[in-house]
Amino acid sequence: MIPLRAKSVVFELIHKSSVGLSSLEIREALNNRFNRVTIYRSLVKLQEENSIQKVINPQGIVKYIYCNCTSDALQIHFCCKNCGRIVPFQIENHIFTLPEDYIIEEMNLTVSGKCPSCEKEA
Amino acid sequence: MIPLRAKSVVFELIHKSSVGLSSLEIREALNNRFNRVTIYRSLVKLQEENSIQKVINPQGIVKYIYCNCTSDALQIHFCCKNCGRIVPFQIENHIFTLPEDYIIEEMNLTVSGKCPSCEKEA
DNA sequence: TATAAATTGCAATAATGTTGCAATAAATAT
DNA sequence: ATATTTATTGCAACATTATTGCAATTTATA
Numbered sequence: 001m002i003p004l005r006a007k008s009v010v011f012e013l014i015h016k017s018s019v020g021l022s023s024l025e026i027r028e029a030l031n032n033r034f035n036r037v038t039i040y041r042s043l044v045k046l047q048e049e050n051s052i053q054k055v056i057n058p059q060g061i062v063k064y065i066y067c068n069c070t071s072d073a074l075q076i077h078f079c080c081k082n083c084g085r086i087v088p089f090q091i092e093n094h095i096f097t098l099p100e101d102y103i104i105e106e107m108n109l110t111v112s113g114k115c116p117s118c119e120k121e122a
Numbered sequence: 123m124i125p126l127r128a129k130s131v132v133f134e135l136i137h138k139s140s141v142g143l144s145s146l147e148i149r150e151a152l153n154n155r156f157n158r159v160t161i162y163r164s165l166v167k168l169q170e171e172n173s174i175q176k177v178i179n180p181q182g183i184v185k186y187i188y189c190n191c192t193s194d195a196l197q198i199h200f201c202c203k204n205c206g207r208i209v210p211f212q213i214e215n216h217i218f219t220l221p222e223d224y225i226i227e228e229m230n231l232t233v234s235g236k237c238p239s240c241e242k243e244a
Numbered sequence: 245t246a247t248a249a250a251t252t253g254c255a256a257t258a259a260t261g262t263t264g265c266a267a268t269a270a271a272t273a274t
Numbered sequence: 275a276t277a278t279t280t281a282t283t284g285c286a287a288c289a290t291t292a293t294t295g296c297a298a299t300t301t302a303t304a
Binding site: 058074087095102105108109110114119 | 180211227228235
Binding site: 127144145146158159162163166184 | 290291292293294301
């Protein structure tokens with residue numbers, strides 16, 4: 001097996017994951033094979049090339065996800081308060097307007113509550 | 123002049139401010155009259171009693187704002203990438219839907235870009 | 245006035261992220 | 275194949291933001 005670079009391994013992990021992952025979770029999932037700093041640097045590079053996306057939930061928790069969003073769709077991130085899962089959704093864009101002189105460059109719609117599996121358990 | 127408690131002073135400051143403030147900005151605006159920890163504790167209490175709201179912008183910057191949101195309106199926070207201002211807006215709720223089994227408890231719609239005054243300068 | 249409760253500050257700790265530098269590994273040129 | 279350059283990684287140190295325990299002070303209540 002070819003010993004892959006941190007960046008590739010981190011990307012694969014995020015890509016395969018159906019939920020958002022924190023830097024710590026990523027490091028642990030990789031059996032602490034890489035230094036903390038290496039993980040951070042990989043995440044920075046992956047974000048720069050738009051391979052992954054950083055999501056900050058209403059509680060301020062930072063997670064990294066993969067999602068191939070089309071430019072015209074608005075991304076919603078659902079953060080489960082119980083298990084911490086972050087699940088991405090896409091909805092149609094232009095769901096609201098601000099006064100014309102506000103130039104919108106980025107949007108982040110984060111919703112938190114209970115995900116289906118946590119709801120079932122309760 | 124009556125020497126007010128940190129909590130009241132912090133609330134007045136946030137209440138009067140038209141933009142979001144960080145814990146550091148709050149402390150400095152109060153001439154470092156209070157300890158850092160005291161500011162944090164005031165902010166926690168004010169959030170607990172729903173007097174203020176914590177907003178985390180897409181860059182992860184934490185700001186505190188006052189806004190009397192009606193339960194049926196969705197709050198949008200516009201974060202200027204240039205000056206860092208956070209300006210709250212209200213829009214009608216129910217602008218999107220998720221699958222039924224996702225229980226939505228909180229929403230955070232944060233938009234970033236350029237505010238009118240920064241746009242004018244450019 | 246005495247006692248209880250709340251507020252505040254200080255020091256220490258924690259979590260998360262960044263930077264500089266040296267060591268190593270990989271890629272490219274000679 | 276070897277030398278040179280470039281990229282990757284780890285370590286230590288630092289930075290920022292937030293939390294906790296404890297003692298001191300202030301305020302409220304008995």
